[in-house]
Amino acid sequence: MRPGELLGSGRSADVYAFGPGRVLRRYRDGFDATGEADLMARLAAHGYPVPEVHRGAEPTPADLVLERLTGPTMAEALFSGAEPPERAGATLARLLRDLHALPGRIVHLDLHPENVLLTPRGPVVIDWRNAEVGPPGLDDAMTALILAEAAVGPYPLAERVLPALLDGADATLPDHLDEARARRAANPTLSAEEVARLATAVSLIHRLFTGEPQISL
Template identity: 25%
Template structure:
């Protein structure tokens, strides 16, 4: 079978039509294809809001994943430039993420070890700072909730049958606080997708969306927002090597600002 129309381009893969009812996701890095294939099998077994997985195939020397084709815009493009629309979708996103976190599973916690490994192998963080960051991470609570760890409006397809969540490459098991902090960080970032919708171009809109999203998640769980600051330093640290150019520098600057504040707090104590 030949691939069809190009449907999407991401940081790790391209997605094409595959027959009448499916898509094929072709990865640039073949190791990522194998990783996501394992995650896709797990996600389907847990009956999460995700496209049905059809298997791992070889196509012209590349590994591809076959998925059910889901029609509809992503939430990112479904949001209108109004407070009502932003608030509605921010609350919906929090509810969808909360739903993921409530799914029972038998996974062993791996979020903290995976983050620790990536931080320790970063070339952008000094050994001194790595020690501080990993010590902070070690002090944070474990968990074994399903964490998407790339959960944002462009990974939620608003299909006729309801929201469907895509791109499970980063799937981890851990504390949901880490997952929410990661999402909050990405929403507030200046790193925007190509041809981003108008509302996303305005920092005030992103901050408004983030505030409503976090408030709704806290309402659902009864948590307070202190966890955001507790998890933000390791969350920023692991994000650095995922970014390039000015967006990488943005993350580095935010990390250094928080490390400096942390050092001042430690000296005060």
């Protein structure tokens, strides 16, 4: 079966209609999605909210065939006013805690409002390409840093999401901010302008988390 209508595009992948009730997510760089599909199937078996994976229907290894979900992204709901920032932050914190409570020490490392769909069955987490085994504090730091980048850049609304996220975050989050910043800086999909905002974003997190600013040079 060939992919149908293009439904959306992210920084690294495109999503197409793919028959009744399904979508095909294709990485533009040819990244092999087999491991991501395996992980999502394991998470679903533990009851974690991910899209259902349809194995064996993938045209290429760079493809994921997933259930077609309905509902806006958390980011869309925030900007439309349908999702209060405080509730969004609390939801992100809960999704991270629930993930870290599962066996295997899996961390998402890219869990932010554009990667959460607000569906009739509740929030569903997508885009597991960056997932690996690691400490919860790093996962929380990555989410906080992505939000802080947005807050000190073109989306100041994101700052209102951060307090509730940080209230529910792992206590070791500040210890992992340097690594989170280095990972973000090395991300090839970030623009030079976005990388330049990282120091200010880290300082914002320190101010909100500890009450004291820290300037990262």
